Every structure is written in C-alpha cells, then in structure tokens.
Amino acid sequence: MPNDQPVRYDRHGEIAVITVANPPVNALGLAVRQGLWAAMDRFDADDARIAVIVGEGALFLGGADIREFGKPPVAPHLPDVCDRIEAAVKPVIAAVHGPALGGGCEVALGAHYRLAVTGARFGFPEVHLGLIPGAGGSQRMPRLTGVAPALEMMCSGAPISAPRALEIGLIDRVAEGDPRKAGIAYAGELLAEGAGVRRTGALPCPTHDAAAFAEARAAWAKKAKGQVAPLVAIDAVEAATRMDLAEGIKEERRLFLDLMQTPQRAGMIHAFFNDRKVSKLPELQGISPRPLDRIGVIGGGTMGAGIATACLLAGLPVTLIERDAASADKARATITGNLDAAVKRGKLKDAAATLSGLSTATDYAALSDVDLVIEAVFEDMGVKKEVFTQLDAVLKPGAILATNTSYLDVTEIAAATSRPQDVIGLHFFSPAHVMKLLEVVVPETTAKDVTATAFALAKRLKKTAVKAGVCDGFIGNRILATYRGAADRMILGGATPWEIDAAIKDFGLPMGPFEMGDLAGLDIGFMTRARKAATRDPRDIVPIWADEMYHKGWLGQKTGQGYYTYEGRKGTPNEAVMPLIETAREGRPQQAFTPEMIQRRYMAAMVNEAAKVVGEGIAARPLDVDVTLLYGYGFPRWRGGPMLWADTEGLPGLLADIQGWAKDDPYFWQPAPLLEQLVAEGRTFSDLNEATS
Structure with missing residues (x-):
C-alpha cells in the first residue's frame, strides 16, 4: 500500500505491520475501514506468519469519524471490519498506545492478542452520545473479562488504564516504549512459541447471573436518571451471556440502531457538536491572544x-x-x-x-x-x-x-x-x-x-467558554432569574416548593430551584432583590415569603433551615414555610399543578427568556445558551439543551402556551420577539445555529 494511504502494510521479516495513519486521531472513517479490510486480505494471502496492527501519531485508533455523523453508512461497516480481523487465518496483534476508545477498542477486541504500552487507555464512551458499542464490543469484552467489568465500562463510559485492562483480562500484556517496536517484539515471542489464532468470539459465553443484572439495572437507573443508553448497554451485555457471537452482534446492532432513533441520542449529538462550535467565533479568526505566564x-x-x-x-x-x-x-x-x-x-x-x-x-x-x-x-x-x-x-x-x-x-x-x-x-x-x-x-x-x-x-x-454580552446576569443568571420567577409564580398559584423541586428533578435537572436556593444561601436571593428594588417594574412579583424567611434567619443549608430543614446535607421539607406562602397567596386564584404542568411552565420561561437573550445579541447563537445551561446549571445533557428541547417540543405550541398565560400575567409572559418570528417563518432555533456556523 502506498505511503500516503491511511492504512499502510509493510513487512518486518515474517511479521506484517499494518499501520493506521489518519491524522489527527486515526478516526475509523471509510478510507481506514477499507484500508484495514484490504490489509487483512493481503495478510491472509502472503507468507507473513503474524500481523501487528498499530496506530501512527498520538494514539492507536479513534472512534467513529465525526464527519460521517448523520450520513448513510457505507460498507465496509465497522462491525464487519472487526469480524474480518478476527477471521484472519493467522494471528493478529493489536499494539495499542494512547486512548483506544469506542471503535478503536472494538478493533483491538477483534484481534487475537492485545498489547498496550504504558499510558494507553481503553473505554466505551458511546453512552455519552446516547448509544452503546455497535461493533461487537458488548459481545467480545464480556467473553474476555466477565460481565462486571464490561457493565461498568459500557454504562459509565469511563476509560480504564492499561494496568487495569491487564488486571481484568481485556489485554494480554503491558509494555514500555514505542508501540510498533513492542508489537514486533511480542509477535516474535508468539512466533517462537508457535502461538496460533485465538478468536475472542470463540470463547464461551460468560456466566449469566440474573441477580447481578437486576442489581446493575437498579443501580444505573438511579445513577443515570432519565437516560436510556446505560440500561440498553446492560441489555446488550446480557445478550452475550445467552447468544453465540454472531447472534449477539446481531442483537447489539439492533439495540444500537434503535438508540440511533431516540431523542436522547439526538440531544447528546447536539451537545457533542456544540462543544466544538461554541469557542469558534468569527470575530476572533486570526487574532492572537496575549501572553499568559502569571x-x-x-x-x-x-x-x-x-x-x-x-x-x-x-x-x-x-x-x-x-x-x-x-x-x-x-x-x-x-x-x-x-x-x-x-x-x-x-x-x-x-x-x-x-x-x-x-x-x-x-x-x-x-x-x-x-x-x-x-x-x-x-x-x-x-x-x-x-x-x-x-x-x-x-x-x-x-x-x-x-x-x-x-x-x-x-x-x-x-x-x-x-x-x-x-x-x-x-x-x-x-x-x-x-x-x-x-x-x-x-x-x-x-x-x-x-x-x-x-x-x-x-x-x-480545561473549561468550556461561552461569549456573553453585557446585561444583568449575562446569559445564565439572567435566564435563571426568569425561570426561578416562573417557579415563584407557581408557588403563588397553588404549587408547593417541594412539588416544584420534585417535578424539575424528574425532568432531569440535579436539583430543583428551591433546593438550589438553600444550597447557595437564601441571603443571595434577598440581596439580589434588594439590588434590583429601585428599578423593579411595579407589575413584577416579589416572593415576599422568601424575604420573610431571610428576616427569620432561615438562609438554607448554612443555617440548617430554609425551604428544607437539614441534618448535614440531607433535607426534609420545612412545613413552617407554608404559613408564609399562604399569606402571600391571599386573594390569588389557586389550582393544582401536575408535574407535567410545572415542567412546561418552568421550561417555557427558560426558553422564552433565552430567546430574548439571543434576539438581543447577549448570546450570539442558541447553541451558546444550550452550552451555558448544560455546563453551568445542570441541564440534562441527554436533552441537548433548552433550545433543542424547545425545537423538539415544537415552537408553535410553546408560543401558544406563553400567549395563553400572558392573559393572566402579561408582564411576566411577554413572548420573545425572536420566538414569534421563528414561529411565523416556520423555523427553529437549530436553523439559527446552522445559519451562524
């Protein structure tokens, strides 16, 4: 194969060396998949006795090529490439350095032997994109390591070190130095021993333990509340305990493709690309930063x-x-x-x-x-x-x-x-x-x-930076003040603080607004209201019960009493707040709020204010809002961000709800001009992102 190809084939005596060179991360794009397939055909046909697959540059093999995301897959597909490597008639070694994540780890599992140099890492981060391994990883790894390590890696998405990979049986050896040299040396040892092919797929199914799988499902349902992919990963690993490799890979693929169609996968892909777009500002192209040494x-x-x-x-x-x-x-x-x-x-x-x-x-x-x-x-x-x-x-x-x-x-x-x-x-x-x-x-x-x-x-x-314009609260805290205002209005309308917190946590945020207030300190909110008092619109609503809590010294966790009473950090509802709320409610119509009603108003307030922030240029793009809420305010990543959530829910319906609530509270529920414009034009916030990318 020519040297300018992404996969090179050369010989070191009786050892074939297959080098992947697809900078910057050796992503498993079409050309690399084709190159690996051709290299295995050549290896089977020539007189080399053993092959070493190695990566050039900083790592072994990256995962999927992000340039192919959203496009129809083209053969050879990665599961078939991994099968082709495993089917080789002579031994194949994967010599791994740097991160071997996702597809890179699956290619290594397709080899017959695995060596890693110190510093290598193995993992399956697909769960962070709302997916599971899709090229046999959930079927091959349990056969090597047993069920427990496979569940931990695939449900968490966290990588493991080379020593840990050796300890659990994922790899055969840890070496020092250059991966090509280490791989060739290992190949020489295997040749001297007369070692043959050792196909992972030929290993017996790992033991099925129904109780262990039930325990894993309960644990991950709690750890990854609201997320689908970790639980589907458990289903895939369980398939490895019941099916032969071919059947298991077919089931893994079915589960993988089902996840590809879920809103959670769309949300996580949206967040993934936004992470890369948010710091790319046209006005900074060609501008050099100043030195930073102290x-x-x-x-x-x-x-x-x-x-x-x-x-x-x-x-x-x-x-x-x-x-x-x-x-x-x-x-x-x-x-x-x-x-x-x-x-x-x-x-x-x-x-x-x-x-x-x-x-x-x-x-x-x-x-x-x-x-x-x-x-x-x-x-x-x-x-x-x-x-x-x-x-x-x-x-x-x-x-x-x-x-x-x-x-x-x-x-x-x-x-x-x-x-x-x-x-x-x-x-x-x-x-x-x-x-x-x-x-x-x-x-x-x-x-x-x-x-x-x-x-x-x-x-x-190692922080995610978002550019914001100048206004009170910038992007995040300005929007926070508004959706917190929606929560206060629901309190006055009949909801309790604890009903609101529970509904918001069920939506996927780690804390509700009143728990968050207790954590930050209720004096912060009081001082903010005091700062704004002189310029407050007379139509605005002030949570006078919260002011009374401040005057009573109920400042949240720091005083042991706020919306909750605390023993350590564990809080229980502070029912003594209710008389203060009832006083504030006097003369106002009351209604029962379902969790869905709470979530809808809370999110509508968030999105409406975010649309104002974008419309005024405080945030340059809707994606800047999404990134801000994800990284600063605990918005669930699997939903992508509030602007993507709004697009998914449908902007016309959200606008109609806001207009309906505005009949009773026209000051607070003023529709954002940008939201009205997008609905009138039949466009979405995502369309604005595309227009500015």
Missing part, C-alpha cells in the same frame, strides 16, 4: 480560592491578594484543601509542588508583573470600581483586568480604569476549580485580543 487573583474567599486553584492546576503561577495576613493564610489553607482533594480524586499527583506556584500578599503592588488579574470580591459595584481603580494604578501596560461578577455591568466597571480596552468579565461558576463553564463577558470597549486571551485561558484551564 495570574493575579483578588480575594481569597470560596470563589477566589477556587479560581486560584484552577490556575495552579493548569500550571499557572498565582499571586493572590487579600486584605490582611490572616485572610491570606485562610485562603492558602482553602487552596491547599482543594489541591489535596484533587490528589484524592486522582486528578493531581503532587499537591505540594503545585502549591509552590502560589504566593500571597496584602499589597496590590505585588501584581506589577502579572499578565492577567481576576477580581473575585464582594458583589457590589462600588467595591468593584475601587478594586479596578487600584489595579489600574499598579498593573503593567497590556495586562488584562478581569472581573468575576455574576450580574454587574462590566462596561461600568471598565470605565473606572484608564484602559477599558483591557477589561473583560470572566464569570466562573462555583466551585471554580471543578465547574467547566466560563462565561466570557465582553463589553463593546474590550479589545479583540483580550477576548482571544480569555478563550485561550479557558482552554488552558
């Missing part, structure tokens, strides 16, 4: 310490400023705890070495050489302006000044400096070293290379 952080509370931790984990030295030495020591202790926790989770090897990148100070002059400063002080405009005035005086030319404000006007903050072009909003989500979302809030005065630097920082911190 970071400053102002404030060492929970948020500031989390931001500092995230930067340290990314290898960025941090200078943290606090008001006094005691506060600086407390911040250092918090960061130390964060790093120690990262070690325990296996995310970090050496906490002490990472912590060595932290310095603390009480004088802003210590920031004179940093490239970017992130302010994380009290959410008060006066305080923020004072901080930025001081930063403006000490930072070097070209340094970037960032505010972590959740709501405040970044343009106004920038005006407190002599360099508004260097000011940007970086809204982290708590805990900042764990949460993936970063809202990059860009005033009109901000230089493009500052925005490019913010996105480069997000990538270095």
